[in-house]
Amino acid sequence: MTRCGTWFTVLVVGTAPICAQASEARRAIAREEIRSLLQRLDEALAHRDVREYGAAFAPDHPGAHAIRMKQLEQLFVDGTRVTQESTIAGDPRTVGDRTIVRVEHRIRAEGCKNAPADKPAEHFREDTILVVRRDAAGNVVPTLEVEVPTDGHATTNDVLRCPPCNYEFGGAPGWLCVPALSERAPALEAATFYFVGTDLACDVSVQFDSKNRTAIEMARHLGESLRKRENTAKLLDVTAWLPPAHRQEPPAGLEGARLELSIGAEQAVLFVVTFGALHHTLFVRGLETSMRQRTKNVQDLLATYRVLDTNADRAKAIATAFLAHTGGVVTGQAYHNERYGISLTGPDGWQVQQRSGSSLFRVVWESPRGSRLYLSGFGSPRRLGAWCPLSADDWVHNLCDANDLRLGEDAATAWVEHKCGGRSRTYVCPPRGADAPNGPQREIFVLVQEDLLLVVDRIIAAADDADVLERAAKSLHVR
C-alpha cells in the first residue's frame, strides 16, 4: 500500500465512528422510543427512587429540573407508594435536535401512613411537557420536564395570545411556550418560554397593580422583592424601555421599564410593560454566558411582544381581564362572580378593587378609616379532590400563620350547615403583634363547598365600621 493509501485508510477508519455517532444523534426519535423512556421513568417512581428518575435526565435547564425533582419528592411523603402510568398525548414535534411531546401521567398514590380508612388510595392526573434528545450512542435522553395545566394547551405554535389581557407574545424560532399552573402563578395569567436545548427561559406574567405604579417603580419593586427572597440577587440598572413592536409609534399611556439583575452565576432582565394598572412582566433569565451568546434569540422573542388593542379603555381593559380569568366583575360596590355563583355588596363609599394572586379570585373593599373587607375564593388542591371542614380549617390556620395571626383554641364558632350544601364557621382573631391590644378586631368567616373555599375576612379598624361590615358580610349570596 502506498503512503497516501495508508493515510487515507487511517483517516477513514478514524473518522467513521465520529460520523456514525453524529448521524446517530440526528436520527429522528420514534414514538415507540419515547414510550420506552416513559416506561423506564415510571419504573423509577415505582421504586420510590426520585434520584434515579432525575439521573435519567441530561438537564437543559438546571433550575426547572431541580424544581421538577422537588415536586416529585412531594409525592412520597409519609411513606406513600406511587404508581405512575405515563402516555404520550398528542404528536411529538421537533425543534432543532430536540423532540417535544406532551405526556399524561395517571398517578395512584397509596400507603400514606396517615391516609383515612375510607380513602386508602388517591388517583389524580398530571400533564407535563417532555423534551428529549438522542445522545451520541443513539439513546433517547430526557432533557426537560415541566408540569402544565391538564385542561389543554392554551397556546398555538408557541404563541401566547390573550385578548382579555390585551397582549400577544411568542412565536420566535426555538422558543417553547409552557403555560404555568394557575395555582403556582400569583398572577392573572402566566407562562414560561424555554429556549429549547439551552438554560435560557423567559417568564410572562400578567398582574394588576393595586398601587398604580409606573413601569420603572414596578420593576424596582419586583426586583427588591426578589432580593428579599434571594440574597445573592443584585439589582444592576433600571431604565425606561419600550417593546420593539411599539417603538416607532408608542401608544398613549404605554410605558415600559427594564431592570438588570445578577443572581449568582445567573443573569436576569426584568421587563415591565404597563398599560393602565394592568402590568405585563417578562423575566428573561439564564447563565451569564448563555445570556451573552444568545442575545439575538432573546431579542427575537422580545420583538414578538405586542399590545393588541392600543386604543382600549384602561378601566374596561382591567375589568375584561379579571372577568376572563376569575369570572368576577365589580359593578358599583357589588361584586358578582357568575363562574362560582358568588355575589357580595360592599359598604357605600368604600374603595373596591379586585386582586390578582393565585387564589381563584379576591376582592377588597377599604374604608377611609382603614377598615377592610376581603372576599377570597380558594380552589381545592387537585390531589385532595374536594374541600372538607377539616382541610378548610387546616388551610385557614396556614393562612393565619403566614400572616402572623394566632388563632386560639376557642377562636372558632361551631360549623353551621347551609341550604347551598356548604358549611361555615367564623374565626375571631385577637389583635396581632405590635398592634395589640388596641389593634383592629378581625373576623374570618369561611364557607366550605366541595370545589370552593370561600373566605370573608373583616378587619374592623374603627368601631363605626363594625355595623357596616356586618351588613356587607351578610349580603354574601352563594348560588
Added chain:
Amino acid sequence: MNDRDENDAAIGPSGTPFPGEHEWLELPMPPGFAPTAEFADAAMQSCHDEELIADRDLENALRDALPTFALPTPSSDFVARTVGAIASDESRRWHDLLARHSAPEPSPEFVARTIAALADERSTAPFDTAVGFSARILRRAWPLFAIAAGFVLWLLFGDGPRQIDPFEARLVHAERRVFAHAFAPTALAAALTVAERDDDPLALPDWAPDRTWLPRRTASGGPR
C-alpha cells in the same frame, strides 16, 4: 624602509654603507654644520605647513571627486553574505566564550569514589534503590496520601460533591411548602408573592394550596 634592509650596504654614496634607521641619531654632525634654534623652528614649521597643505589638498580632492562616483549596486547575495558573516562571527564568539566555561572531565578518582559510595548505600538500604525512593516519598507525603484516600472513599461511599442548587431550587427551601407557588419553576413567582405581601401586609395571603402538602396534613388530622 626597514631597519634591517639587507640592501642598505649597497646604496650608500661613494661606496660607504648607508646607515640604518636606528643609527641615524648616532651619526656625527657634518663638518662645519652648527644648527641654530631658528633653524630647528623653521624646519619644524616647514614640516607642519607641508602636512597642512597635504591635508587640505586631500580634502579638496575628495570634495571634488566623491560626487563624481555613483553609488554601486549591491550584488544579489550581498545581504545574505553579510548576515551570514555576522552570524558566523557571532557563533564563533559564543563558541569561544562557552568553551572557556566548559566543565572539566571528571577525574578517575572522582568516578571511583562516587561508584564506591553508591555501592555502599545500596548494601545498607532495606530495599533496592527504587523502592527506597518510594518509601522516602511515602514517609514524607503520607498526610497528602491520607487526604486523597479519604476523598476517594467519600466519593465512593458518600453523597459525592454536592451540586450547588440553582436559585429556583433555593427558593423552594425559602417558601412554606403548603403554598403551591413554592414549587413554581420560576423565581418570578417568589418575587410577586413578596411584592403582594409588601403592598398589603394586613391581608391573608392570596396564594393557593399545594396539591400534596394539604392532603397529607389533612390525613393526619390537621393541626388541631
